[in-house]
Amino acid sequence: MRGVIMRAPGDIRVENRDEPTILEPTDAIIRLVATCVCGSDLWPYRGAEPADHLAMGHEYVGIVEEIGDQVKTLTVGDFVVGSFVISDNTCEICQAGYQSRCVHAEFVHGTIGTQAERARIPLADGTLVATPGQPDADLIPSLLAASDVLGTGWFAAVAAEAGPGKTVAVVGDGAVGLLAVLAARQLGAERIIAMSRHESRQALAREFGATDIVEQRGDEGVARIKELTGGLGAHSVIEAVGTQESMMQAIRATRPGGHVGYVGVSHDVQLPGDELFFSGVHLHGGPAPVRQYLPELIDLIWRRKINPGKVFDLTLPLDRAADGYRAMDQRRAIKVLLQP
Structure with missing residues (x-):
């Protein structure tokens, strides 16, 4: 599959990566429908953080293609919104509303990377939230925003x-x-x-x-x-x-x-x-516990009460990810949506 790799500061490439597979029974494999460039991605891009072959991307929506044996809340075919931090949503910290500090927390950026065609999402029950049905195309940018920036x-x-x-x-x-x-x-x-x-x-x-x-x-x-x-x-x-x-x-x-x-x-x-x-x-x-708010935010978006997707003012195919990074770095775009 194709995925965005930051080889070094300022060096963004779309490369062939291994197809994700189920490694743990709590995993899900999703086909990414939309992803994007985050303002925080610009820190390593500008050299303010280490950047050495990072798998980029942590904001994502997609369709579940495969689930592990222990995944209970999702089914193949569900359209899902995921948090930028993996969480079990059951530990004491998660139950207190701080899923970004889950005892099993793992950042999607850097290793998993969702600026790609597919991704393996660990602890799928705790990290992914299914929408009420398949969304209309015009809702996808707003649902993507819920994954992090919203x-x-x-x-x-x-x-x-x-x-x-x-x-x-x-x-x-x-x-x-x-x-x-x-x-x-x-x-x-x-x-x-x-x-x-x-x-x-x-x-x-x-x-x-x-x-x-x-x-x-x-x-x-x-x-x-x-x-x-x-x-x-x-x-x-x-x-x-x-x-x-x-x-x-x-x-x-x-x-x-x-x-x-x-x-x-x-x-x-x-x-x-x-x-x-x-x-x-x-x-x-600190890092936002996005998973805490996802059900409420998805509901507001689904009922068209809010339209946060308006922050995306440039849409590009995944193959032009480098152009998206440049546009945001030069403040020619507020936020770039990438279509795998």
Whole structure:
């Protein structure tokens, strides 16, 4: 089968890989219908993380082709959405709602890789969720978004305690930040401030529910947030980038007693203990437990209550994956959908 391999930073190739097979009785083999390039894939692409023959891809939807003897919740032919972290969904950590930290957690990126034609998904019962039936073609991008970026944006909004009566600020205008705007609106936030300098992303943020746009960054961005909130800062701030600047911007834009939900993959972020101590701000985040939210998100998408698939603004065949990586790296695309 064909699959995307990152041989080294900036070196993306579509190569022949071995067809996946059932290795454990809890495995499932799925034929990928759609996959995509994630913003986090750009970290190794840019050399900020090791990249040595990585099997790329961790966002995926597909059709079950084969199941192991112990798989109970799925049948061959099911259309499924999977989390980017393998989980059993039964351990104490999973039952507490943190499937991304399952005692058997395994990241799909790097070894399994779903930028491919097929994939073996371990612990299929705990990782995959079947849709109510075969989806219409127009729903597939939104279901694909639920596999990571929507679930991550949702977790960010929950971690930031977005809700009725709250002002929410979102640091980061990539796919996760934009879908955090959508999530905050669905959770009932009264005011949502999207921080973005890009006109097309600002337009999508407004479509998803943003009430205000702030173009400034850093201390200027913080000052503007405080100006919009009577000098106090936002109740809830979502950090969806993962840099030192974005994290400090999020913390400083939050009012005392407020909450920061951080989901940007952290790179060289150092928190000043004294400033954090006196800020009175709550911090909560990390790898999103997407599996916790999949049933709810699939239902919202299936009933056409939300359309997160709008974050995909470029669709390419799998063979042109390298073009997709370049487009996202150069910010010519918000998010690239790949069709195996």
